Amino acid sequence: MNTTRRFFGLGLAACSLSACAGGAVSGGGRSAAPGALPSDLLPVTNTGYDAWVAGFRPRALSQGISEGTFTAAFRGAGYIPGVVTRDRNQTEFKRSLEDYLSIAASDERIAKGRAAFARHQGTLNALEARYGVDAEIITAIWGLESFYGERKGDVPVISATSTLAYDGRRGAFFESQLIAALKILQNGDITPERMTGSWAGAMGHTQFIPTSYQSFAVDFTGDGRRDIWSDDPSDALASTAAYLARNGWTRGLPWGGEVGAGAPQGRIIEPQPGGPRFAVTSNFNVIKRYNNSDAYAIGVGHLADRIGGGGPLRASFPPDEYGLTKDDRIALQQRLTARGLDTGGSDGVIGPNSRKAIADFQSSIGLPATGDPSPELLRRLN
Structure with a gap:
């Protein structure tokens, strides 16, 4: 599990491709409309949580959080039972690469990706020039993480991270995320009301956890705020490009490709036995820094290729465990x-x-x- 950018891997674990952020990808299912939170993701009264917040206050203040920031952040915050339920019920499951790519590079996601790329091509080209990361790769990550901004998540981050810090199963980790979120508020990048994300605290168009936001977020628009939540995705896309660049992206090097389809030289992998094989480069490994899953990295790379006008995979996948293609x-x-x-x-x-x-x-x-x-x-x- 990769926690350098965010808590959850989106690939083959329970939070599949932004499911933590509102279900951007889910096979055979539908996502709730943005803003329509289930009742269990609304704050409720909890005296134990209230006592924990009171005990947390001096720890936060000792780390540079002002009284004003703390009070404003927690004014509307509260314990969210559904956050704990989702955290504790993450049963591991495996999805075949064929199924994964059917979702990650669906016709709808490709079409929306091409439209988003055309709409923001000036920004994306500028980011590629500045950071060296392919514009299509940046777009594909955006598509997998939040369906091009349609499903960024509507759970208040202060409530989510404080609930998980109080719950204690990963208390130290989530307390560090909560402190980082408070510092983001104190810096003036966002208001408590607009600081929303997944039930686990991943935020914005490309789903940064608060500590990764602190390390990599970029004010590309020059307005003095690193606003990854805005309807304008520029800061979020720039932050993603900065993340990949600072994690070793090589300018001009493809991520890889399907063997037999003009793929570059590289390490050969066959993620699904009997299915397509891929030649992957060091940039494939950089994508995995965003989410440590071969399926995710192939999903990003293949979706990027399709957004750029490439065709579907040539090789076929074998029948599934039930004998069905x-x-x-x-x-x-x-x-x-x-x-x-x-x-x-x-x-x-x-x-x-x-x-x-x-x-x-x-x-x-x-x-x-x-x-x-x-x-x-x-x-x-x-």
Whole structure:
């Protein structure tokens, strides 16, 4: 797990590709509308939390936080039960690279990425010139982290980080994030009301945790504030470019590419047995500093290539554990949807909504409601 920039890896762990920030990517599912927080992510009264905040105050002041900053930051803050629930229920799961790329480089994400790239091309080109990081790579990270700013997260960062610091499971880490968040407020970069992010405290267009914000955030617009939350993504994109550059990005070197498709020389990896192989360079490893996952780095690189006009992967993936290809899974979802069973989309990724639809269909025909897909189930749906 990589904690240099943010707490969660977005790749193959529970917070998948910005799920911590509002669910930017989720197979077979839908994200809540921005600003529509579930009830368990709203602050509630908790006397233990209140006592912890009172005890934390002198520690914060001893680290340079002013009374005024502390009071303003905690004026509307409170204990958020859903933050603790999500932190404690992070069951590890694995997603195949094929499924991951189906989500990370979906048709919608590619189309939105090309539009975002065109809309902000002047800024992105300036960032590439200044930091040496490919404009398409910066755009792809933006797309994976917050769906190009559509899903930055709406949970108050002071409430989220103080709740997790009070909870104590990773108390020291989250107290350090809370102190950093208070210093950001004290510096005037943002107000407490606008300092929102994921339930775990990752913030802005490209999801920086507070300590990484302190180390790498950039005021690219020159307005005196490093505003990674603004509707204008310039500061956030610049911060991402600065992060990659300071972590060793080599100007002009590709991240890698699919073997047999004009990929550069580099280390050969095959993340999914029987699937495409990739030749990767040192810049691939720099992307992994953003999130220590091969799947994430390939997702960023491949999405960047598609945003830049490249085509899909040439090699195919083998059938899944149920004996189904991606086309089979898409057909299964489409046929369930045609019967009025909502799979949440037909992307070939069997997520919770698809499994529920399968289970409902299985029950309707007298089969055990396992929720597992199968070739026989596909035949029955014909």
